[in-house]
Amino acid sequence: MRYFFEIAYNGTNYHGWQIQPEAISVQGVLEQTLSTFFRTDIKIIGAGRTDTGVHAKQIFAHTDIDAISNIEETKFKLNSFLPKDISVESIRQVNDTAHARFDATEREYQYFIALRKDPFQQELAYQIYQTPNVDLMNEAAKILLGYSDFQCFSRSNTDVKTYLCDITKAVWEIDQKGLRFTITANRFLRNMVRAIVGTLLDVGFGKTSLAELHEIIASKDRKNAGASAPAHGLYLTKVTYPNTIFIKN
Structure with missing residues (x-):
């Protein structure tokens, strides 16, 4: 099933959203955390890219995972795994073809x-x-x-x-x-x-x-x-x- 994760972050400590070699990125931290939590390799696609030091009060990323039985509990646990400058604000199931980047209007x-x-x-x-x-x-x-x-x-x-x-x-x-x-x-x-x-x-x-x-x-x-x-x-x-x-x- 496909889910949209709504994310907020303070970008001070990150080299932007997108994964980069030998640099800490928001996408990299999220993928590592989600993979650990769901015990499977997870890749996410974001609504866009922010540069080094830029912040986000709202950005979405999508991924395909097994059905989440309790979204609020999952959100709470994920936030306990994530560093203090990144948070999951919401998790919503979307159509299987929904795309965090291309469907943004x-x-x-x-x-x-x-x-x-x-x-x-x-x-x-x-x-x-x-x-x-x-x-x-x-x-x-x-x-x-x-x-x-x-x-x-x-x-x-x-x-x-x-x-x-x-x-x-x-x-x-x-x-x-x-x-x-x-x-x-x-x-x-x-x-x-x-x-x-x-x-x-x-x-x-x-x-x-x-x-x-x-x-x-x-x-x-x-x-x-x-x-x-x-x-x-x-x-x-x-x-x-x-x-x-x-x-x-």
Whole structure:
């Protein structure tokens, strides 16, 4: 039977989601834990990849295993096996053809910026010491909604077949804790969100104009966009699927 495991993790101690040789990854730890728990070799397929140091409040992975008789008990026991910075949030049975990556219809990322020194956010938010023009950054964020090709924000030399993404939301918010950027799309390119954040910060600090942002996107050249914001401020916060893939218990 196929199950979706909903996972959350603090990515500080991991070299991203995907298994890498001689490096600790979230996928590697999960596969090892699941294999030990279920006493069989288990491989999982995730909804996507996060880079080294990036966090996830919600990501899904699927695998095929024997029927789980008590899901809540299984979830509790798995969490006792897993390290403290990875947790299983839910386990749901899905159709045998359901795919954690290809069936996802929407993904949401959030980026957090602290505007003052906060010892409790050192590894969980990007700290800056001046407040950028948030209204101007929101004007820049709206520009993203008018484009579909985001090669200028993609890591170079990737193996993707297309740079097309459908961004449906991009907005900055500010409160007493700092800045939060929320962006939603059907898919994201590698390093895309961090490159966008870095470029929009350039707009907020007056280094890049709105007209220049149009030119950057049209250029399709990563060298023209801003520097990538640090990984530790980025969170994958939501992955959406059609309800039809889930089996009601």
